[in-house]
Amino acid sequence: MKLCYSPLSPFVRRVMITAIEHNLRDRIVLEDSDSSNIFKGNNPSNPLGKVPSLTLDSGEVLFDSYVICEYLDNIGEGPSLFPEAGPERTRILTLYAMADGMTDAAYQRRMDSIMPDGEGSPSWNARLRLAMETCLDVMETQAESYDGLLNIGTISVASALGYHDFRFSDEKWRNGRPKLTAWYEAIATRPSIASTSPE
Ligand SMILES: N[C@@H](CCC(=O)N[C@@H](CS)C(=O)NCC(=O)O)C(=O)O
Incomplete structure (x- = not known):
């Protein structure tokens, strides 16, 4: 492959x-x-x-x-990251959709910032930033429920937060979000997460 x-x-x-x-x-x-x-x-x-x-x-x-x-x-081998059809799968795919949308907003902002002079849009950037901040706020309310879970939702949240650190460290997503911070610090030590960090 x-x-x-x-x-x-x-x-x-x-x-x-x-x-x-x-x-x-x-x-x-x-x-x-x-x-x-x-x-x-x-x-x-x-x-x-x-x-x-x-x-x-x-x-x-x-x-x-x-x-x-x-x-x-x-x-592959090992436990599935995609639960069987049912309420748990729906919940995890909704988490995935939030992390995916937040990642996409971050990526669009990054691309907007490297467009030739005058082609970027401050208003659209602000719209995307608000979406990212709102996703982070929702993640903070949910973070305790992520504990110990490895699935397509939680790995996508971890990837989204890693990208936030990489491209938008000045926006300090950890401020006011202690539960999400604690969850992330724990999952970031997992070998699959640590070894794929965007450095
Ligand atoms: N929904 C896609 C998004 C992929 C995506 O946006 N990839 C970016 C890199 S982070 C890319 O290749 N962008 C190149 C471009 O759009 O020209 C996925 O989940 O794979």
Whole structure:
């Protein structure tokens, strides 16, 4: 299997965490993305021009990160990160959607900030920042319920927070959010999380 990837992408990070948790890391060959032209996208294997994509040995190409994580979850070893259909799955996928949306907002803000002079939008940036702050506030109210759980929702929250630290450290998400901070500090020591941190 070939994974088109970028080491700094929070979306790729979910895939890497899933691969490590399921003992699949050795079966994945990493292919660098091409970020030389931001207007072309970075991955021709994906019609959306984004990483990650996973090319199977059959030649079939999977995207996006959610689909790849679920595929790896199905073929890998160990406990599933995707609960069976039912209320628990719905709750975890809703958590995933919040973490995914927060990550996407952060990524859009990052891209907006590197557009040529005059092309960025301060108003849209403020809209996206508010969404990120609101997600963080909701996560703070839920953080105690994340304790000890490893699933597609919690690994996506951890990836979102890692990306926040990496790109927006000046916004100090930990301030006023002690429960989320404590949860994150604990999960960040897990080998699959620690070894995929965007440094
Ligand atoms: N929903 C997608 C998002 C992927 C995504 O936004 N990837 C970014 C890197 S963090 C990318 O490749 N962007 C290149 C571009 O949009 O041109 C997923 O979960 O895989």
